[in-house]
Amino acid sequence: FLAGKTAVVTGSNSGIGLGVAHQLARAGADIVLNSFTDRDEDHALAQSMADQHGVKARYIKADMSKGDECRALIETAGACDILVNNAGIQFVAPIPDFPTEKWDAIIAINMSSAFHTTAAALPLMRKAGWGRIVNVASAHGLTASPFKSAYVTAKHGVVGLTKVTALETAQEKITCNAICPGYVLTPLVEAQIPDTMKEYDMTRDEVIKKVMLERQPSKEFATVEEIGDTAAFLCSPAAAQITGTTISVDGGWTAL
Numbered sequence: 001f002l003a004g005k006t007a008v009v010t011g012s013n014s015g016i017g018l019g020v021a022h023q024l025a026r027a028g029a030d031i032v033l034n035s036f037t038d039r040d041e042d043h044a045l046a047q048s049m050a051d052q053h054g055v056k057a058r059y060i061k062a063d064m065s066k067g068d069e070c071r072a073l074i075e076t077a078g079a080c081d082i083l084v085n086n087a088g089i090q091f092v093a094p095i096p097d098f099p100t101e102k103w104d105a106i107i108a109i110n111m112s113s114a115f116h117t118t119a120a121a122l123p124l125m126r127k128a129g130w131g132r133i134v135n136v137a138s139a140h141g142l143t144a145s146p147f148k149s150a151y152v153t154a155k156h157g158v159v160g161l162t163k164v165t166a167l168e169t170a171q172e173k174i175t176c177n178a179i180c181p182g183y184v185l186t187p188l189v190e191a192q193i194p195d196t197m198k199e200y201d202m203t204r205d206e207v208i209k210k211v212m213l214e215r216q217p218s219k220e221f222a223t224v225e226e227i228g229d230t231a232a233f234l235c236s237p238a239a240a241q242i243t244g245t246t247i248s249v250d251g252g253w254t255a256l
């Protein structure tokens, strides 16, 4: 149902972004992958996505911490029917110790980038008469944890931007929503399991249930495929009247 549409997914050379790109490509969309690196393997990822799903795919380098590069990503893509704002980083420290440069980087990459890409994409969506914006926020866009000041602030900001974008496009065939994942099993999370097992002398299952998923009532990770399918649903005809809202994929975290 997405044949002929072009999807730009920021921060998509790994993890959730790559998972979302795969599910959108499965639904027929042409894909623009992105990150701040420009390695052969980044371009190879796009090639394998094209081969696997029979769509067009390319990789465009752009640093989402810089507003002009965010806008240039959309301009270079040339078309942007679906925009997935996914790029994000994390840093954890108490507020008095939180390094200013980490605060600035998280606000820029996790929040402001979505403003810049949206600003550049909306004219293209209006010209095409259709558009879908999916912001990858977080359970931390709806609730908080200590020591994650910048991340929680940025993700709440993304939820706010989602609502404003929805209102400014409400009478056009453009929607904007935020997905709020709980813990998702990405390579980054997977890599932490062996060390944590050693640290606490626990089995893999204990580490997952007692340490990582302490706040996730289902005691299961969400998968990148599930986040991708949620994004694909928000781009489907069934979701045409869903706009300006959040959809939690968090195993019950925010119900607590």
Ligand code: NAD
Binding pocket: 010, 011, 012, 013, 014, 015, 016, 017, 034, 035, 036, 062, 063, 064, 065, 086, 087, 088, 089, 109, 110, 136, 137, 138, 139, 180, 181, 182, 183, 184, 185, 186, 187, 188, 189
């Ligand atoms: P990840 O580290 O695998 O992916 C982050 C992506 O962003 C990577 O592709 C990375 O290259 C890219 N990126 C980082 N800095 C960038 C920059 N300056 N410019 C362009 N790209 C940049 O992590 P992930 O878990 O897949 O996270 C993806 C998104 O999902 C983030 O916004 C994160 O906050 C959100 N999220 C993740 C979880 C989780 O449990 N993994 C939960 C909730 C929300």
